[in-house]
Structures are given as C-alpha cells and as structure tokens.
Amino acid sequence: MDFRDSPAEAEFRARLRPWLAANNPGLPSSSTDDEYWARQAEWHTALYDAGFFGLSWPTRYGGHDLPTVFDVILDEELAAAGAPPRPSLGYLVQGISRHGSDAIKDRFLPGLISGQERWCQGFSEPDAGSDLAALRTTGTIDGDEYVINGHKIWTSYSDVADWCFLLARTEPDVAKHKGLSAFAVPMHQPGIEQRPLRMINGITTEFGQVLFDGARVPAQNMIGAPGEGWRVAMTIVSHEREPGELGYVARYAKTVKGLEKTVRADPGAFSTEQRDAVAWAHVQVEMLRRHVCRRLSERLDGVEHGPGGSIDKLLMTWVEQTVGAAALAVSGSRSVLDADDEPLKVYLYSRAQSVMGGTSQIQKNIIATRILKLG
Amino acid sequence: MDTRDTAEQAELRRAARQLARELGPSTVGALDDATRHARLVAAVRDAGWLELRDDTGDGSPLASGVEAAIVADALGASVADAAYTGPLMAADLLRRAGVERADHAVVAFSGALVDAAVVDGARTAEAIYAIDCSAEQPDSAYAIVAEGAEYRLARLRLADTSNGAAPQTDLTRTVRGIAPGAPVDDVPGQRRLLTTDDLAHWSALGLALTSADLVGVMRGILDVTVAYAAERQQYGVAIGSFQAVQHLLAEAWCLMDGSQSIALYASWAVDTLEPDEARAAGRVAKAYCARAARQVCETAIQVHGGIGNTWECIAHVYLRRALLSSHWFGDDGDQLRGLQHERLGAVDGLS
Numbered sequence: 001m002d003f004r005d006s007p008a009e010a011e012f013r014a015r016l017r018p019w020l021a022a023n024n025p026g027l028p029s030s031s032t033d034d035e036y037w038a039r040q041a042e043w044h045t046a047l048y049d050a051g052f053f054g055l056s057w058p059t060r061y062g063g064h065d066l067p068t069v070f071d072v073i074l075d076e077e078l079a080a081a082g083a084p085p086r087p088s089l090g091y092l093v094q095g096i097s098r099h100g101s102d103a104i105k106d107r108f109l110p111g112l113i114s115g116q117e118r119w120c121q122g123f124s125e126p127d128a129g130s131d132l133a134a135l136r137t138t139g140t141i142d143g144d145e146y147v148i149n150g151h152k153i154w155t156s157y158s159d160v161a162d163w164c165f166l167l168a169r170t171e172p173d174v175a176k177h178k179g180l181s182a183f184a185v186p187m188h189q190p191g192i193e194q195r196p197l198r199m200i201n202g203i204t205t206e207f208g209q210v211l212f213d214g215a216r217v218p219a220q221n222m223i224g225a226p227g228e229g230w231r232v233a234m235t236i237v238s239h240e241r242e243p244g245e246l247g248y249v250a251r252y253a254k255t256v257k258g259l260e261k262t263v264r265a266d267p268g269a270f271s272t273e274q275r276d277a278v279a280w281a282h283v284q285v286e287m288l289r290r291h292v293c294r295r296l297s298e299r300l301d302g303v304e305h306g307p308g309g310s311i312d313k314l315l316m317t318w319v320e321q322t323v324g325a326a327a328l329a330v331s332g333s334r335s336v337l338d339a340d341d342e343p344l345k346v347y348l349y350s351r352a353q354s355v356m357g358g359t360s361q362i363q364k365n366i367i368a369t370r371i372l373k374l375g
Numbered sequence: 376m377d378t379r380d381t382a383e384q385a386e387l388r389r390a391a392r393q394l395a396r397e398l399g400p401s402t403v404g405a406l407d408d409a410t411r412h413a414r415l416v417a418a419v420r421d422a423g424w425l426e427l428r429d430d431t432g433d434g435s436p437l438a439s440g441v442e443a444a445i446v447a448d449a450l451g452a453s454v455a456d457a458a459y460t461g462p463l464m465a466a467d468l469l470r471r472a473g474v475e476r477a478d479h480a481v482v483a484f485s486g487a488l489v490d491a492a493v494v495d496g497a498r499t500a501e502a503i504y505a506i507d508c509s510a511e512q513p514d515s516a517y518a519i520v521a522e523g524a525e526y527r528l529a530r531l532r533l534a535d536t537s538n539g540a541a542p543q544t545d546l547t548r549t550v551r552g553i554a555p556g557a558p559v560d561d562v563p564g565q566r567r568l569l570t571t572d573d574l575a576h577w578s579a580l581g582l583a584l585t586s587a588d589l590v591g592v593m594r595g596i597l598d599v600t601v602a603y604a605a606e607r608q609q610y611g612v613a614i615g616s617f618q619a620v621q622h623l624l625a626e627a628w629c630l631m632d633g634s635q636s637i638a639l640y641a642s643w644a645v646d647t648l649e650p651d652e653a654r655a656a657g658r659v660a661k662a663y664c665a666r667a668a669r670q671v672c673e674t675a676i677q678v679h680g681g682i683g684n685t686w687e688c689i690a691h692v693y694l695r696r697a698l699l700s701s702h703w704f705g706d707d708g709d710q711l712r713g714l715q716h717e718r719l720g721a722v723d724g725l726s
C-alpha cells in the first residue's frame with residue numbers, strides 16, 4: 001500500500017505543476033455565473049493542447065493510455081493550484097468506447113476528447129426521470145435514417161452542444177427496457193429546438209430542454225446495436241456516478257481553500273459554528289480524495305464498475321453539499337443581502353448533486369438491493 | 376500510487392479477521408466466557424501483534440502503521456476483548472525514547488483522554504487513566520515529564536492507587552482510573568528525550584489506530600444488522616424490504632466505506648509523512664470516523680427495534696467500543712478544533 005508517486009507519476013507531476021502555475025485561468029470554483037461554462041471550454045482546449053487531458057484514454061483517440069491514477073494526480077494538482085476541474089466527460093467516452101463500433105469510435109472520440117465537438121446527454125424526459133426506462137422519445141426508421149420525435153429535459157450543456165447522446169425508443173412493442181437505442185444526434189438541424197432553463201442560482205446557460213420534432217439522424221450514428229440502449233445508458237450512469245471519473249475533488253478543494261482564506265484573513269470575525277463548518281468541509285474533501293485513490297487502485301485489479309458507483313456518488317454528494325453548506329455559513333448575512341454573493345450560488349448549485357445522475361434515493365435503493373442484497 | 380494491500384498485508388488482514396471472528400465475543404453472553412477470553416488474549420500475543428511497533432534495532436518499528444491498523448480494524452470488527460492498541464502505543468513511545476520494552480504496561484492519559492498524561496513531581500496530582508490495559512497488566516503505567524521543550528518518560532506505580540471500581544463503559548477494553556498520588560519513578564535507560572515532533576508522530580499513530588478500530592466496529596455492526604434486517608419479519612416480509620430501513624442501512628454502508636478510505640490514508644501517513652502532516656491526516660480520519668461510527672451504531676440500534684435497546688443485543692457492545700475509540704486521542708470535536716488551529720489561525724478565547 002503506497003499513496004506515493006511512482007517515478008513515472010512523479011515525473012508527470014513535475015511537468016504538470018509549472019504548467020498549471022503559468023496557465024491557471026482563475027475561474028470561479030463552481031458554476032456560479034454565465035461566463036463560467038464559456039471559459040471552461042477554453043480550459044478544456046488548453047489542457048488538451050498541453051497534453052494533460054484524456055490521460056487514461058487511448059492515444060488513438062487523443063488520449064495518453066496512462067493508468068487512471070494519473071487522473072488523480074491531475075485532480076490533486078488542479079486542487080493545489082486552485083485551478084478549475086478538468087472537464088467531466090469520461091462517462092460519455094466510456095459509453096462510446098464500450099458500446100460503439102470502431103467506426104463510431106473513430107468518428108466521435110477524437111472530437112469529444114479534444115473538445116472540438118461538444119456534447120450533451122439526452123436521457124431524462126418530463127415523465128421519465130428516476131424511471132428512465134419510461135421514456136417516450138421515439139426513433140423511427142426511415143430509409144437509412146432515424147426520425148426523432150420527443151422532449152428531453154434537464155439537458156446540461158445543450159445550449160452549446162454539437163451532438164446529443166440520445167436515448168430513444170426504437171421498438172415500441174417490446175418490454176420498456178428492451179426497446180431503447182442510443183444515438184449520436186447532430187444538434188444543429190431544423191428539427192431540434194433548445195430552450196434554456198434558469199437554474200436556482202440564476203444561471204441561464206448550462207441547463208436546458210431539447211425538443212425533437214422530426215429531427216434526423218443517420219442510422220450509422222447508432223451507438224451499440226438496436227435495443228442495446230438501456231445497457232449503454234447504464235454504462236454511462238454508472239461512470240457518471242464516480243468521483244474519479246468526474247474530477248470534482250479539485251472543485252471542492254478549491255472552494256474550501258477559498259473559504260479557509262476568507263476565515264484566516266480575519267479569524268476573530270467568525271463564530272465557532274462557522275469555523276467548524278469549514279473544518280468539516282475540509283475533512284469531507286480529504287475523505288473523498290483518498291476514497292478516489294482507493295477506488296482507482298482497486299481498478300488495477302480489474303474490479304468492474306457496478307453498483308459500487310452508487311456508494312461513491314452518495315459520498316460525493318455529501319461532500320459537495322457539506323462544502324456548499326460551509327460556503328453559506330461563512331457568507332453569513334451576505335447571502336441574504338446580495339443575491340450575487342458567490343458562496344450563496346455555490347450553496348444553491350450544490351443542491352443539484354443529490355438529483356443529477358440519479359437521485360440519492362435511487363442510489364440508496366441500488367446499494368440496499370444490489371450490494372446489501374436486501375429487498 | 377497503489378493503495379492496494381501488498382500480499383503480506385492481505386494475508387495479515389485475512390488472518391487477523393479470521394482470528395478475531397473465531398475468538399471474539401459473538402454474543403453479549405460470550406463476554407463472560409473466561410476460557411474464550413483467555414484464548415483470544417493468548418492468540419493476539421502469540422501472533423506477535425503486540426510487538427508490531429517494537430524497535431527493529433535501528434530505531435524503526437517492526438511494522439508500519441498500515442499493518443498495525445489492519446490488526447486494529449480486525450479486532451474492532453469482532454469487538455475483540457484483548458488489549459492491543461494500548462500496549463502498542465506504549466511500545467511506540469518507548470521506541471521513540473530509545474527504551475527497551477520490558478512488559479506491556481500502557482500509557483496513562485489525562486482526563487480528556489486526548490494526550491498522554493504529563494506529570495510533575497514525585498507523585499501524580501490529578502486523576503489519570505490507563506486505557507486498554509493488557510490482561511497481564513503490570514501494576515504500572517507510563518506518563519511523560521516536561522524537560523525544557525522536550526519530554527522524558529516516567530513510570531507510575533499503581534499498586535496503592537485506584538479510583539475504586541468505576542464501571543467500565545466499553546465492555547471490551549479495560550480502562551483503569553489512577554487516583555492522584557501515584558508514585559512517579561524514572562525510566563532507566565532512556566536514550567533520547569521525546570521532542571514535540573515525536574509526540575506528533577505518536578499521536579498520528581494513535582489517531583490512525585483508533586480510526587481503524589472504528590472502521591472495524593462499523594463493518595462488524597453492519598454485518599450483524601444487515602443480516603438481522605434480512606431475517607426479521609414484520610407484516611409478513613423481511614424488514615429489509617422496507618425502503619426506510621434500506622436507506623438507513625445504505626447510508627451507514629457508505630459512511631463505513633468512506634471511513635475506510637480515509638483511515639487507510641492516515642495509517643499510511645504515520646511512518647511516511649512529516650510529523651505535522653501525519654498528525655493532520657490522523658485528525659481528518661478521526662473526525663470523519665468518529666462521526667460516522669456514531670451514526671452507524673445508532674442506525675444499527677434503530678434497525679434492531681426493541682431488542683436493539685436491550686443489554687442482550689450486541690449492538691451496544693459495538694456502540695460502547697466506538698465511544699471509547701472516539702474519545703481516545705480526541706473525538707471529532709477535538710480534531711476539528713485542532714484542524715482549525717492549524718488551518719484557520721488561532722482566535723483569542725477559542726482554542
């Protein structure tokens with residue numbers, strides 16, 4: 001057991017550190033204003049161009065073929081530098097790699113990884129959230145194309161996406177989990193309308209709904225076989241639930257650092273409760289950081305992704321919401337005197353973590369039935 | 376980075392868990408089984424685990440904090456009623472002072488149970504406590520004496536001092552109260568004075584081992600409780616089929632898993648990082664594990680219903696052990712204050 005760097009890891013860290021010091025774009029730690037995502041795209045490109053993104057993905061698609069522990073090093077150094085987190089799109093990469101044909105992988109992975117082409121994930125619908133398999137968007141074959149009709153909602157990044165990783169019902173007459181297929185649907189076409197949704201912290205980009213009215217997608221853009229959509233979706237959500245995949249540790253650490261700095265500047269101005277909240281947030285972030293190291297190390301044994309991702313998702317959610325609560329505590333009355341108060345926005349944004357990627361209740365259902373075998 | 380057990384660590388983990396499961400008290404009644412207890416004590420001694428922090432000869436310990444924590448975790452999981460962490464912590468302190476260990480006397484703690492007792496004078500002035508005394512406890516305990524900015528070891532004679540028989544909260548480890556007035560003797564052959572760095576490293580080990588014990592406690596009580604939820608029927612179905620019960624147990628399971636990750640790191644930090652960093656890692660682990668263990672044990676009692684509130688149910692044996700492991704070397708509140716001091720700056724009037 002060793003948390004230390006191997007020589008190769010140390011060499012990587014030594015290369016990364018000065019680059020970060022020179023290139024940190026100094027973005028806020030969380031999605032707290034409309035500029036955030038625009039700048040995050042530049043950050044993606046900068047990381048990629050410098051050779052610090054897609055570390056564990058195949059070189060053939062623009063990655064570096066390194067073990068996943070290098071992502072931990074990247075996250076640690078991002079956190080230490082107070083730099084923004086790496087873009088979290090590993091779950092889409094995993095979904096395409098696991099289920100896509102070679103042609104699909106060659107066509108889509110390079111653009112996704114380099115950030116040249118931007119993606120959103122069209123799973124949820126107004127009447128299909130936790131019960132995702134109840135989705136009603138249809139994909140109907142028409143020659144060598146599918147025609148898409150339906151309504152997707154809570155679609156993050158749909159405002160800027162070039163592609164939608166879409167889940168649609170292609171076989172209406174089979175059991176609800178069986179009739180689904182996944183597609184890479186081009187977003188820029190007449191049959192698609194994107195409508196922004198304003199989030200509770202006031203952000204108007206990032207979040208949206210997407211209406212499909214006779215949109216078209218080439219049949220060759222299907223990811224996986226017809227009817228394989230549910231399995232594709234499960235691959236994606238199980239990866240989406242892992243903090244190691246998402247790289248959020250850096251984001252949380254950056255927020256806590258900021259809070260610590262605020263308190264240190266004038267320690268006497270903060271109550272015991274406020275100081276406790278910040279210290280507890282630090283404890284939570286440290287836990288998640290070591291937890292990610294442990295999970296990624298376990299993967300060296302070839303431990304498969306499965307219901308364990310739900311444990312990680314819950315832990316990550318508790319961390320994010322503890323950090324959000326600490327931000328609100330430190331802000332004190334500022335949070336009600338100024339709606340643009342950044343800690344207030346961090347707090348409000350943190351509430352989504354127990355909903356997105358499957359709610360906390362759904363994660364607990366999965367842990368109880370599949371890990372504890374209760375039911 | 377590779378946080379997996381080495382082959383030897385995995386084997387130690389397996390062996391320690393098996394031994395603790397076989398000889399630990401699996402029921403409350405078994406706590407009174409003197410034969411079982413004696414076999415467990417002998418097995419822990421014969422396995423060599425009480426020597427893990429002894430000097431190899433060059434000042435380094437026989438085994439790292441990781442191995443020591445693997446055993447602590449296994450003993451916690453089976454609420455094993457054999458002294459382990461107490462004697463090990465004494466051995467570690469003796470090693471740092473360059474003193475050869477002669478017996479398994481433990482270190483005495485001040486009343487808050489956070490720090491080793493600091494004595495001054497020919498006799499102790501305050502009530503102090505020897506924690507996790509071994510069965511073959513010699514009638515003495517260690518304490519420390521300030522000498523400038525450093526410390527030397529002292530040995531207390533306990534024969535004629537006792538706090539009477541205060542009932543034990545933790546039913547699996549012995550806490551001996553030492554009334555004021557215990558004679559303080561020199562420890563012969565001390566080759567080095569203990570520095571504040573030594574004490575920081577020593578607390579790092581204490582924090583790592585008590586955290587590991589708490590992780591074990593959580594895993595042990597969850598095993599018992601998940602099995603109970605699958606078996607106990609109400610309304611004609613297992614109570615584990617109720618979502619309210621499932622969610623309590625799922626949360627507890629996550630807390631245990633997160634605790635394991637952070638406790639592992641703290642145990643690795645003990646012999647690898649600088650004293651302050653190692654202690655900070657211990658503080659973080661202890662703060663997390665202490666809070667988590669409390670919630671997990673309370674969940675276990677709730678899921679057991681009425682029987683969970685009886686002496687006969689093993690749940691309170693786990694909770695009681697968790698309470699002692701939490702306070703020993705400082706509970707979550709103590710650790711948060713320590714972290715604040717280090718990270719947020721000192722504040723007048725708040726320590």
Ligand SMILES: Cc1cc2nc3c(=O)[nH]c(=O)nc-3n(C[C@H](O)[C@H](O)[C@H](O)COP(=O)(O)OP(=O)(O)OC[C@H]3O[C@@H](n4cnc5c(N)ncnc54)[C@H](O)[C@@H]3O)c2cc1C
Nearest residue numbers: 121122123124129130154155156352355356357358359361
């Ligand atoms: C910030 C954010 C970003 C998102 N991004 C995307 C995206 O990019 N793409 C996408 O497809 N989706 C996205 N989502 C959608 C997200 O996956 C869903 O919101 C989520 O799965 C819950 O579905 P729902 O909103 O319909 O809530 P519902 O399913 O209606 O749930 C409402 C409440 O009921 C509870 N509940 C429901 N079923 C059960 C059950 N069986 N047991 C116990 N409790 C239950 C839930 O826990 C919740 O508290 C995003 C959501 C958010 C908040």
